[in-house]
Amino acid sequence: MGTELCERMLSDLEKAKRPVLTATKCSLDNSQYSPKVGYLTPGNKKVSSELNVSSVKKMSRAIFMLEILLRNVEIANINTKRELYYVAKGLVKHETKLRPLDFQDQDESDSVIDFICEMMEAYREELNCVADDRGGQTYSKQLVVVETELDGTQSTIDLSTLGTAPYQPKNRPQNLTLRAKEKIDFCLIIESQGTANTLVANGFTKRHNSILIGAQGVPSNAVRAWVKRIQEQLRVPLFFFGDLDAYTMQNIYRTLRAGSAASLIRNSDFCAPEVKFLGVLPEDIAKYDLVDYPVKESDLQEARALKKARDALSNDPFFKDKRNKELRGILDWLVKNKRRCEQQSFISVDPRDPQMMEKIIIDKIKNGNYID
Amino acid sequence: MAKKQVKKVTKKLAAEVDASAEVISRVRKSAKQITTSSTAEYFAKNLQQVGFSSPVKAVLTTLKEALDNSLDACEDAGILPEIRLQVEKLGPGTLKNTDQIRIYVEDNGPGIDPDDVAKVFGEYLASSKFGRGRCSRGQQGIGISAATTWAMQTTATGARVVTKTKSARKAFTCVVDMDLKNNKGILRDKGTVEWSSPHGTSIEFKLDGRIQLNGEGGLLNYIRSTILLNPHMTLHYEISDVPSASVDRVVNTVPVVPQATEPHPHTMKLGEFMSHARLFGRMKTSVWLKRGFSRVTDKVLQDLVSQKGLKRKVLDSFVDSLPDDEFKALFSAIQAVDLLPPATTSVLSVGEDGLALSIRRIGDIDFFAVLSRKPVICDFKPLQVEVAIARLRERRGEDNEEQVQVLRFANRVPLQFDKASCAIVKAITSVNWRSYGLKQPKNGLPLGPYIVAVSVVSPFIKFKNASKETIDASDELVEELRRALMQTGQRLSRYLSREHKAGELEQRVQHIEQFGPILVETLGRILGASDERKQAATAGLARILEKDTKGIKKDLADAEGRLASYLEEKKSRLAGFFEGLDQDEQFTGTDAAAPAPVKPAAKSGKGKV
Numbered sequence: 001m002g003t004e005l006c007e008r009m010l011s012d013l014e015k016a017k018r019p020v021l022t023a024t025k026c027s028l029d030n031s032q033y034s035p036k037v038g039y040l041t042p043g044n045k046k047v048s049s050e051l052n053v054s055s056v057k058k059m060s061r062a063i064f065m066l067e068i069l070l071r072n073v074e075i076a077n078i079n080t081k082r083e084l085y086y087v088a089k090g091l092v093k094h095e096t097k098l099r100p101l102d103f104q105d106q107d108e109s110d111s112v113i114d115f116i117c118e119m120m121e122a123y124r125e126e127l128n129c130v131a132d133d134r135g136g137q138t139y140s141k142q143l144v145v146v147e148t149e150l151d152g153t154q155s156t157i158d159l160s161t162l163g164t165a166p167y168q169p170k171n172r173p174q175n176l177t178l179r180a181k182e183k184i185d186f187c188l189i190i191e192s193q194g195t196a197n198t199l200v201a202n203g204f205t206k207r208h209n210s211i212l213i214g215a216q217g218v219p220s221n222a223v224r225a226w227v228k229r230i231q232e233q234l235r236v237p238l239f240f241f242g243d244l245d246a247y248t249m250q251n252i253y254r255t256l257r258a259g260s261a262a263s264l265i266r267n268s269d270f271c272a273p274e275v276k277f278l279g280v281l282p283e284d285i286a287k288y289d290l291v292d293y294p295v296k297e298s299d300l301q302e303a304r305a306l307k308k309a310r311d312a313l314s315n316d317p318f319f320k321d322k323r324n325k326e327l328r329g330i331l332d333w334l335v336k337n338k339r340r341c342e343q344q345s346f347i348s349v350d351p352r353d354p355q356m357m358e359k360i361i362i363d364k365i366k367n368g369n370y371i372d
Numbered sequence: 373m374a375k376k377q378v379k380k381v382t383k384k385l386a387a388e389v390d391a392s393a394e395v396i397s398r399v400r401k402s403a404k405q406i407t408t409s410s411t412a413e414y415f416a417k418n419l420q421q422v423g424f425s426s427p428v429k430a431v432l433t434t435l436k437e438a439l440d441n442s443l444d445a446c447e448d449a450g451i452l453p454e455i456r457l458q459v460e461k462l463g464p465g466t467l468k469n470t471d472q473i474r475i476y477v478e479d480n481g482p483g484i485d486p487d488d489v490a491k492v493f494g495e496y497l498a499s500s501k502f503g504r505g506r507c508s509r510g511q512q513g514i515g516i517s518a519a520t521t522w523a524m525q526t527t528a529t530g531a532r533v534v535t536k537t538k539s540a541r542k543a544f545t546c547v548v549d550m551d552l553k554n555n556k557g558i559l560r561d562k563g564t565v566e567w568s569s570p571h572g573t574s575i576e577f578k579l580d581g582r583i584q585l586n587g588e589g590g591l592l593n594y595i596r597s598t599i600l601l602n603p604h605m606t607l608h609y610e611i612s613d614v615p616s617a618s619v620d621r622v623v624n625t626v627p628v629v630p631q632a633t634e635p636h637p638h639t640m641k642l643g644e645f646m647s648h649a650r651l652f653g654r655m656k657t658s659v660w661l662k663r664g665f666s667r668v669t670d671k672v673l674q675d676l677v678s679q680k681g682l683k684r685k686v687l688d689s690f691v692d693s694l695p696d697d698e699f700k701a702l703f704s705a706i707q708a709v710d711l712l713p714p715a716t717t718s719v720l721s722v723g724e725d726g727l728a729l730s731i732r733r734i735g736d737i738d739f740f741a742v743l744s745r746k747p748v749i750c751d752f753k754p755l756q757v758e759v760a761i762a763r764l765r766e767r768r769g770e771d772n773e774e775q776v777q778v779l780r781f782a783n784r785v786p787l788q789f790d791k792a793s794c795a796i797v798k799a800i801t802s803v804n805w806r807s808y809g810l811k812q813p814k815n816g817l818p819l820g821p822y823i824v825a826v827s828v829v830s831p832f833i834k835f836k837n838a839s840k841e842t843i844d845a846s847d848e849l850v851e852e853l854r855r856a857l858m859q860t861g862q863r864l865s866r867y868l869s870r871e872h873k874a875g876e877l878e879q880r881v882q883h884i885e886q887f888g889p890i891l892v893e894t895l896g897r898i899l900g901a902s903d904e905r906k907q908a909a910t911a912g913l914a915r916i917l918e919k920d921t922k923g924i925k926k927d928l929a930d931a932e933g934r935l936a937s938y939l940e941e942k943k944s945r946l947a948g949f950f951e952g953l954d955q956d957e958q959f960t961g962t963d964a965a966a967p968a969p970v971k972p973a974a975k976s977g978k979g980k981v
Binding site for chain 1: 880883884886887888889890891892894895896897898899901905908909910911912913915916917920921
């Protein structure tokens with residue numbers, strides 16, 4: 001794919017024709033959603049970048065970085081974005097002729113890598129460029145993971161042998177095969193890593209045949225692919241448990257379940273459409289007497305999340321779809337009421353009972369108190 | 373009981389009487405102490421008000437006053453000024469953190485009658501110019517006497533004066549001391565000496581001060597400013613720690629300071645109006661009004677009677693016997709009647725040619741724009757604004773983010789202190805210089821290696837203080853200054869626009885040269901392409917990018933066309949300036965033009981300098 005692109009460019013240049021690089025437009029206005037597919041898919045819109053005086057620097061940098069990435073794929077070498085930044089800087093410093101390409105900071109080289117991925121419609125991971133392992137720490141007494149390394153070596157990890165320590169899924173979870181030692185009843189993905197730790201420390205995984213994952217905020221590619229892996233290979237019910245606020249609904253849950261507009265081209269491999277929204281739900285506030293409080297509109301981040309929620313209600317195909325009317329209802333409730341409730345509010349229902357959060361979660365799962 | 377009460381009240385009253393007596397005695401005593409001080413005593417105690425507020429300012433003010441006097445004297449006598457000045461350190465001063473400084477200024481002016489020397493240098497408010505409404509540098513006769521006072525106070529020496537008039541065979545020399553009590557100059561060590569020139573005056577001060585060369589309040593800035601606004605002056609200067617230099621005149625005509633016009637009635641207050649009448653003795657009021665004021669005509673006199681209800685007999689009466697109430701009626705009527713604004717003939721300008729020629733003397737410049745506005749009436753006073761903007765070649769650099777250097781002038785005298793509150797600076801900061809191609813922070817002075825010189829000339833400049841450091845920023849004046857600056861900015865933008873376009877083209881070409889080969893080389897390496905393919909791709913890339921520079925090339929050609937037509941117009945406007953240029957010195961705004969600035973003085977020196 002990379003060499004094809006280069007061939008096209010060189011051939012155009014030979015004919016004194018401007019090479020045009022085309023990529024799928026990754027934005028909400030080019031996103032489509034079908035409940036049958038289950039995640040956001042790209043529309044027909046494309047963005048083109050033509051070689052001219054203004055873009056010659058960007059294209060030179062892209063081809064320079066592409067050469068490094070293609071070599072990595074060829075020799076089965078993996079680098080993080082940061083490593084690639086330093087590799088590129090080192091080459092530029094070593095070769096005087098390349099000096100004009102120099103990157104001032106990592107953001108510059110990161111955007112070149114993203115540009116290459118969009119052009120080639122490839123995942124970063126496919127080009128052996130991975131992010132640091134972040135999020136997705138997993139606990140279970142029933143789950144066994146078999147990892148196939150690049151050289152074909154296989155390792156088996158029985159999560160029940162890790163005690164209360166978590167298993168950290170890798171950035172390429174596609175290399176992992178999963179199996180259950182005994183029947184797993186459900187998988188719970190928790191927004192906060194800390195809350196997942198607390199539940200495990202209090203014996204959640206001992207009492208319930210389950211998988212517990214800490215998402216650590218907005219799920220990284222690794223977390224998204226890991227949850228998809230669990231959905232596909234174990235066929236267990238998946239639940240997401242997080243805050244009741246606009247940011248969690250749109251940026252965390254929606255991304256986990258249906259992907260994001262920015263990653264339209266890779267949503268198919270990075271979404272788990274079966275993840276259900278366990279809560280916190282608006283009705284939980286009254287039902288469990290949870291502590292909630294108003295959204296601070298003076299807080300820039302919260303105000304931005306509210307604005308984004310309003311936009312989502314009118315433009316996001318996921319929330320506009322009638323199958324998701326209940327999720328849309330929650331977003332609508334959040335925009336109208338401007339209130340929020342943290343996942344940790346389950347603890348304060350009875351602060352003297354360390355298992356209170358666990359009890360409510362199980363109660364909600366048993367009673368079907370979640371949104372499909 | 374009643375007796376006791378009476379005693380108590382009596383005691384209290386007695387105490388009060390005693391206290392009152394004491395107060396009365398104190399008042400009487402203090403009344404005896406009220407004395408009248410002379411003007412000299414006042415200024416001697418308040419020298420900070422006239423520019424002697426620090427050792428640095430003392431040196432600068434002394435030099436400035438001496439030089440102003442020399443230039444004014446030369447211009448009054450129609451002589452092209454040739455000035456020699458020296459500023460040197462003699463040793464430590466008596467005041468803390470000062471040096472003893474010798475300041476010497478010599479001119480080729482008409483010389484001073486020995487009988488007037490004491491008045492000129494040793495008496496406050498003795499001036500030939502006070503209140504005459506002319507655009508001379510000096511106005512009140514305070515400055516040079518203050519310098520003498522400072523010299524006396526700090527070094528206990530007066531001012532050494534040598535002066536020769538054309539008719540005298542030898543020069544008269546003396547030391548001027550001041551009798552502060554009586555505001556009188558005292559001459560001592562009188563004598564005569566040989567003087568090589570037919571006429572002229574030199575003055576020498578030894579005073580405590582400190583020499584500051586650089587910065588806005590520095591001596592070099594003062595000299596540079598004086599050179600700019602006096603194209604008809606030749607200057608030789610020697611300053612400690614600075615190479616001596618001579619700057620030749622570039623204009624061979626002496627500016628004629630226009631005679632003052634009669635005052636305009638609308639600029640007067642009642643008291644002034646009545647005092648003005650007394651100067652004319654016995655004269656009919658109507659005649660006095662026509663002779664003593666400008667813009668009062670027969671038609672105006674008719675209007676006073678027919679429109680403003682003034683009694684005819686007031687105009688027919690003798691002005692010296694006009695009762696106060698009739699004076700008041702006359703004053704009110706004349707204030708209400710329509711009059712033409714004051715005449716503008718009393719202002720003096722340097723002229724665009726003179727400024728253009730002079731600006732080359734202050735440094736190595738790339739290009740410049742000059743502008744002389746027509747005289748206008750501002751705050752009911754005649755006034756003319758002139759602006760010169762030049763870019764200094766030696767201070768050019770990619771990262772030059774310093775503020776422009778502002779040179780302010782009032783009646784051709786540089787203003788170097790208290791910049792922020794000056795009308796000129798307020799006007800400069802109010803202009804949007806970005807639209808003319810200069811960088812400018814919000815509400816600030818523009819940035820870059822430029823000199824922005826602004827001159828205000830008027831017989832009645834409203835200074836904010838006695839030391840004449842700042843011009844009062846009235847709305848009308850700031851607006852007039854803004855217009856002048858904007859017009860000059862438009863002229864300057866012709867150069868900058870061409871330069872920006874040329875820079876843009878150069879950047880594009882550079883861009884192509886830098887990245888084109890990298891792109892082709894890398895593609896070739898990835899594909900393992902042959903040299904032929906790479907050469908063909910390089911040629912193809914060059915052709916593609918060549919097309920991209922067409923637009924900017926056209927813009928550049930347009931900007932060059934606009935600059936060329938502006939230069940043609942400038943050549944006709946500044947005929948005198950361009951006649952004096954060599955063929956290769958055409959100031960096209962490119963790096964080709966490099967006029968020679970100040971030339972170093974001959975080693976031998978001349979005369980007493």
